[in-house]
Amino acid sequence: MAGRGNHNGDDGDGSNGDGFDWIYGAPGAGSGSGSQPGRDADPTRRLPVQPRPGVSPPRQTNRMPPIEQYGATPEPPRSPRPNWAPRRSPWSRPRTYVRLFFALLALWLVFLVAVPIVSWNKVDKVDFEPSADRPGDQPGTTYLLVGSDSRAGLTKEERKKLHTGNEKSELTDTILLLHTGDGPTTLVSIPRDSPLKIPGFGTSKVNSAYAKGGTPLLVQTLENATGIRIDHYVEIGFGGLVGVVDAVGGIEICPKKAIRDKPSGLDVKKGCQEVDGATALAYSRARKHSPISDLARVQQQREVVAAVGKRVLSPWSVVNPLRWWKLNAAVPDFFRFGEGMGPVAAGKWALAMTDTGESCTVPLASADATWDKKRANKLFATIIEDRTEDITPDLCTATGLAD
Structure with missing residues (x-):
């Protein structure tokens, strides 16, 4: 076949081919001065060789690494760390301190949540709801806070130190109604000597209801007298006040004059001052120093309760782990x-x-x-209907007496 070489080994161009150079390419063929003997001038002209079944193709040892196939420069190998070079301390890395900070923060949050839960599980619960008919559900929430003079849990030495007297006494020194709702929060003090009808016992001082029939009778007496439904009950004893005040590092009281009250053991100067738990208790019990006696004590009790609440909810009580622990540890024993x-x-x-x-x-x-029933009923109506924004100054005075 013309132009394809002959069968006599002569390809027509002077080479001694076998007549198939047109398929595989002639050895040594090439154009230009860059051609080399033994290499194909145009390797793409060769037909690819298909591997036989069951035979792996020969491994290409001259393949470029993948990173170099795309024109990237390979990273030079790292030199090994000399044996004499010192190891870097983990504390020299900023991330170590970041991890430590978040670990401590997590532990602190767990502590803040776990301590109140553990304390709450140890708190005594009181069945305070009376079995008799009660006022229906009312808007808002009303709490009854009772400061009991129960000496339970106090040793003879502690009773002497706190001037608490008879260990068997179980009267209510403090009676407070706290209402929260849509209007302003309202705190109403009930003088312990208030003469009220106690179911089954006639008319007597309200603080004796607790001793006669326990918490349910006290709640029933107050609900009958006010028409206000009591939703929750909180009781704190003598030792409780002392323990909580000391747990928060003391509170501030601001008597308007110097007070020396022998029955309570109180001896304080005029003006604002920091006091410990024992002094706070004496301040909340003192009444002989004032001509209005029990009414003066009510004002002092409100001052103490507000001061305790302020310290309990202060940021320092939460941030300080020791105070947080002491405060929560005091709750089960005294509340x-x-x-x-x-x-x-x-x-x-x-x-x-x-x-x-x-x-x-x-x-x-x-x-x-003795209650002023007309003004008292008006005050109670605003609480029952959750209209505390309508309370007028003549209904809400510090002593309860009309100005």
Whole structure:
């Protein structure tokens, strides 16, 4: 075939081919001065050789690494660290301190949550709801806070130090109604000598209801007298006040004059001052120094309760682990809460105690703690209907007496 070489070994161009150079390419063929003997001038003209079945193709040893196939420059190999070079301390790396910070933060948050939960599980619960007919559900929430003079848990030495007297006494030194709702938070003090009808016992001082029938009878007496439904109950004893005040590092009181009260053991100067738990207790119990006796004590008790609430909810009480631990550890020993009151409701109560809303004594007709029924019923109506923004100054006074 012309132009394709012949069968005599002559390809027509002077080479001694086998007649198939047109397929595989002639050895040594090439154009230009750059051609080399033994290499194809145009390797692409060759037909690819298909591997036989069951035979692996020969490994290409001259393939470029993948990174070089795309024109990238390979990273030079790292030189080994000399044996004499010192190892870098992990504390020299900023990320070590970042990790440590977040680890401590996580532990602190767990501590803040776990401590109140453990303490709450140790708190005594009180069945405070009376079995008799009660007022229906009302808007807002009303808490009954009782400061009991129960000496339970106090040793003879502690009773002597705190001037608490008879260990069997179980009267209510402090009776407070705290209402929260759409209007201003309202705190109403009930003088302990208030003469009220106690179911089954006739008319007597309200603080004796607790001793006669326990918490349910006290709640029933107050609900009958006010028409207000009590939703939650909180009780704190003598030792409780001392323990909580000391746990928060003391509180500030601001008596308007110097007070020396022998029965309570109080001896304080005039003006604002920091006091410990024992002094705070004496201040909340003192009454012989004032001509209005029990009414003066009510004001002092409100001052102490507000000061305690302010310290309990201060940021320092949360940030300081020791104070947080002491404060929560004091709760189970000295506080009692009504059945159905969980930690959330307790937290809302504590927060409400620090609210600067309305604070007054139930309207009184005279200093002997007899109620002024007309003004008192008007005050109670605003609470029942959750209209505390309508409370007028004549209904809410510090002593309960009309100005």
